[in-house]
Amino acid sequence: MPELPEVETVRRGLQPVMEGAKIVTAEARRGDLRFPFQPDFVKRLQGQTVKGLGRRAKYLLADLGSGDVLLMHLGMSGSFRVVKPDHEERPGEFHYPRGKDSVHDHVVFHMSSGADIVFNDPRRFGFMKIIGRGEIEHEPHLKDLGPEPLGNEFDAAMLARACAGKKTSLKAALLDQRVVAGLGNIYVCEALFRAHLSPRRLAATLATRKGEPTDHAKRLVEAIHTVLNEAIRAGGSSLRDHRQTTGELGYFQHSFQVYDREGEPCRTDGCEGVVKRFVQNGRSTFWCPKCQR
Numbered sequence: 001m002p003e004l005p006e007v008e009t010v011r012r013g014l015q016p017v018m019e020g021a022k023i024v025t026a027e028a029r030r031g032d033l034r035f036p037f038q039p040d041f042v043k044r045l046q047g048q049t050v051k052g053l054g055r056r057a058k059y060l061l062a063d064l065g066s067g068d069v070l071l072m073h074l075g076m077s078g079s080f081r082v083v084k085p086d087h088e089e090r091p092g093e094f095h096y097p098r099g100k101d102s103v104h105d106h107v108v109f110h111m112s113s114g115a116d117i118v119f120n121d122p123r124r125f126g127f128m129k130i131i132g133r134g135e136i137e138h139e140p141h142l143k144d145l146g147p148e149p150l151g152n153e154f155d156a157a158m159l160a161r162a163c164a165g166k167k168t169s170l171k172a173a174l175l176d177q178r179v180v181a182g183l184g185n186i187y188v189c190e191a192l193f194r195a196h197l198s199p200r201r202l203a204a205t206l207a208t209r210k211g212e213p214t215d216h217a218k219r220l221v222e223a224i225h226t227v228l229n230e231a232i233r234a235g236g237s238s239l240r241d242h243r244q245t246t247g248e249l250g251y252f253q254h255s256f257q258v259y260d261r262e263g264e265p266c267r268t269d270g271c272e273g274v275v276k277r278f279v280q281n282g283r284s285t286f287w288c289p290k291c292q293r
Helices: 004-018 041-045 133-138 156-163 170-175 185-194 215-233
Strands: 023-028 050-056 059-064 068-073 079-083 105-111 116-120 127-132 276-280 283-287
Touching (some): 004 050, 004 059, 004 105, 004 116, 004 215, 023 041, 127 133, 156 215, 170 185, 185 283
Antiparallel strands (some): 050 059, 059 068, 068 127, 079 116, 105 116, 276 283
């Protein structure tokens, strides 16, 4: 499933053709994705200007002139592409084929900017839902989310408070969207590696007995910031389905330090360890047992 960097990459790709533009017409080419579309889904979108396009964790939120908000989730295989009738590839511009049958183009927004925004989702685990701005705090998908890891309020003190007394593993805590929003398996593995912390370490060790952040918490927050920002600059990670809105792949998978590198030498300077894999809470965890403690 796309994680924060992939969703933020999509947001930045959509922003120039959505923000300030009107949804002239909208198409819902089937009755449902993961959930059924609301009966008035198309009607509430058509003619509305997109005032802003934001992101909360792994969700996209389009603020509409009506006061409604279009909540969008990519699911496992969802992707947006921007189609412009007059678009021509610039010399030297490198595009990857999308490789998706148009039969899976389930939602289309025809924008006043001249762009068509197409949502393609072969597995149909994504969804779209219109909610009132005043209902955001009570929206089931959003109300229990923790802080944004790239937000100003997310720091070592906040992470320590969230993990204080927790008897779960550090990796499980970071994957808990109530602790920090938007992190998934890839970037948790990468951040723990860079912070030299074991995924098996107790989450409670990020806080002292007084609840203050330990050096572990400080290192981990710095690693999370670094990994996420690098991944966003690289357009996210494309392992299976992720594409940028141009159809181009993300590149961060070429910078993985530990994820999906089982049996390869550890890349920490001076470490002679080998990357190992084990299943933790039903997911593959990649780490170096020698330098991650």
